[in-house]
Amino acid sequence: MSQEIPPWLREQLTRLEGLQQNLQSVTIQKQQTEAELADAEKTLEELAKVQEGEQIYKYIGSLLVKVTKEEMTKELEEKKDISNTRTLVLNKQQARLKDNIKELQVKIDDMIKGRTQGATPGPQS
DSSP states (O other): OOOOOOHHHHHHHHHHHHHHHHHHHHHHHHHHHHHHHHHHHHHHHHHHTSOTTOOEEEEETTEEEEEOHHHHHHHHHHHHHHHHHHHHHHHHHHHHHHHHHHHHHHHHHHHHHHHHTTOOSSOOO
Protein backbone atom coordinates (compact mmCIF):
# COMPACT_ATOMS: atom_id res chain seq x y z
CA MET A 1 0.00 0.00 0.00
CA SER A 2 1.33 3.45 -0.95
CA GLN A 3 2.22 5.92 1.82
CA GLU A 4 1.55 8.93 -0.42
CA ILE A 5 -0.98 11.42 0.95
CA PRO A 6 -4.02 11.64 -1.33
CA PRO A 7 -4.65 15.08 -2.90
CA TRP A 8 -8.00 15.53 -1.10
CA LEU A 9 -6.31 14.95 2.27
CA ARG A 10 -3.32 17.12 1.38
CA GLU A 11 -5.73 19.95 0.54
CA GLN A 12 -7.45 19.68 3.92
CA LEU A 13 -4.13 19.50 5.77
CA THR A 14 -2.93 22.62 3.95
CA ARG A 15 -6.14 24.38 4.91
CA LEU A 16 -5.67 23.28 8.54
CA GLU A 17 -2.11 24.61 8.55
CA GLY A 18 -3.35 27.97 7.22
CA LEU A 19 -5.99 28.21 9.94
CA GLN A 20 -3.40 27.38 12.60
CA GLN A 21 -1.08 30.11 11.25
CA ASN A 22 -3.96 32.60 11.30
CA LEU A 23 -4.75 31.63 14.89
CA GLN A 24 -1.12 32.14 15.89
CA SER A 25 -1.11 35.58 14.24
CA VAL A 26 -4.35 36.62 15.96
CA THR A 27 -3.03 35.37 19.31
CA ILE A 28 0.13 37.46 18.93
CA GLN A 29 -1.92 40.54 17.96
CA LYS A 30 -4.15 39.97 20.98
CA GLN A 31 -1.15 39.74 23.32
CA GLN A 32 0.27 42.98 21.90
CA THR A 33 -3.07 44.74 22.28
CA GLU A 34 -3.46 43.52 25.85
CA ALA A 35 0.05 44.81 26.62
CA GLU A 36 -0.85 48.22 25.15
CA LEU A 37 -4.02 48.26 27.25
CA ALA A 38 -2.12 47.40 30.43
CA ASP A 39 0.43 50.12 29.64
CA ALA A 40 -2.30 52.73 29.12
CA GLU A 41 -4.03 51.72 32.35
CA LYS A 42 -0.76 51.89 34.34
CA THR A 43 0.08 55.28 32.84
CA LEU A 44 -3.40 56.60 33.72
CA GLU A 45 -2.89 55.41 37.31
CA GLU A 46 0.39 57.29 37.52
CA LEU A 47 -1.11 60.34 35.83
CA ALA A 48 -3.87 60.46 38.46
CA LYS A 49 -1.15 61.00 41.09
CA VAL A 50 0.18 64.09 39.30
CA GLN A 51 -0.84 67.37 40.94
CA GLU A 52 -2.45 70.11 38.86
CA GLY A 53 0.17 72.46 37.49
CA GLU A 54 2.96 69.88 37.50
CA GLN A 55 4.76 69.59 34.20
CA ILE A 56 4.07 66.49 32.11
CA TYR A 57 6.02 65.43 29.06
CA LYS A 58 5.49 62.74 26.47
CA TYR A 59 7.68 61.30 23.78
CA ILE A 60 6.90 62.14 20.19
CA GLY A 61 9.52 60.35 18.15
CA SER A 62 12.81 61.33 19.74
CA LEU A 63 11.46 64.55 21.29
CA LEU A 64 9.97 65.22 24.69
CA VAL A 65 6.99 67.55 24.38
CA LYS A 66 5.21 69.30 27.23
CA VAL A 67 1.49 68.40 27.50
CA THR A 68 -1.30 69.14 29.93
CA LYS A 69 -2.68 66.51 32.27
CA GLU A 70 -6.07 66.80 30.54
CA GLU A 71 -4.59 66.24 27.07
CA MET A 72 -2.62 63.24 28.23
CA THR A 73 -5.59 61.76 30.09
CA LYS A 74 -7.83 62.16 27.06
CA GLU A 75 -5.24 60.57 24.77
CA LEU A 76 -4.74 57.61 27.12
CA GLU A 77 -8.49 57.06 27.56
CA GLU A 78 -8.90 56.97 23.78
CA LYS A 79 -6.01 54.54 23.48
CA LYS A 80 -7.58 52.40 26.20
CA ASP A 81 -10.97 52.39 24.41
CA ILE A 82 -9.36 51.43 21.11
CA SER A 83 -7.38 48.63 22.79
CA ASN A 84 -10.52 47.31 24.51
CA THR A 85 -12.43 47.26 21.22
CA ARG A 86 -9.53 45.63 19.40
CA THR A 87 -9.24 42.97 22.12
CA LEU A 88 -12.94 42.13 21.78
CA VAL A 89 -12.60 41.77 18.01
CA LEU A 90 -9.49 39.61 18.36
CA ASN A 91 -11.22 37.42 20.97
CA LYS A 92 -14.04 36.78 18.49
CA GLN A 93 -11.58 36.03 15.68
CA GLN A 94 -9.63 33.70 17.95
CA ALA A 95 -12.77 31.81 19.00
CA ARG A 96 -13.96 31.50 15.39
CA LEU A 97 -10.58 30.20 14.24
CA LYS A 98 -10.45 27.66 17.08
CA ASP A 99 -13.92 26.42 16.10
CA ASN A 100 -12.92 26.17 12.44
CA ILE A 101 -9.78 24.25 13.36
CA LYS A 102 -11.75 21.79 15.50
CA GLU A 103 -14.32 21.25 12.73
CA LEU A 104 -11.60 20.70 10.14
CA GLN A 105 -9.72 18.29 12.42
CA VAL A 106 -12.89 16.24 12.87
CA LYS A 107 -13.45 16.27 9.11
CA ILE A 108 -9.87 15.13 8.45
CA ASP A 109 -10.16 12.40 11.09
CA ASP A 110 -13.42 11.20 9.52
CA MET A 111 -11.84 11.23 6.06
CA ILE A 112 -8.86 9.21 7.28
CA LYS A 113 -11.03 6.71 9.19
CA GLY A 114 -13.25 6.25 6.16
CA ARG A 115 -10.21 5.74 3.99
CA THR A 116 -8.55 3.23 6.34
CA GLN A 117 -11.73 1.28 6.97
CA GLY A 118 -11.93 0.17 3.37
CA ALA A 119 -13.73 3.08 1.78
CA THR A 120 -13.19 3.43 -1.93
CA PRO A 121 -10.20 5.64 -2.81
CA GLY A 122 -10.76 9.12 -4.08
CA PRO A 123 -12.13 12.46 -2.95
CA GLN A 124 -14.87 12.40 -0.35
CA SER A 125 -17.34 15.19 0.36
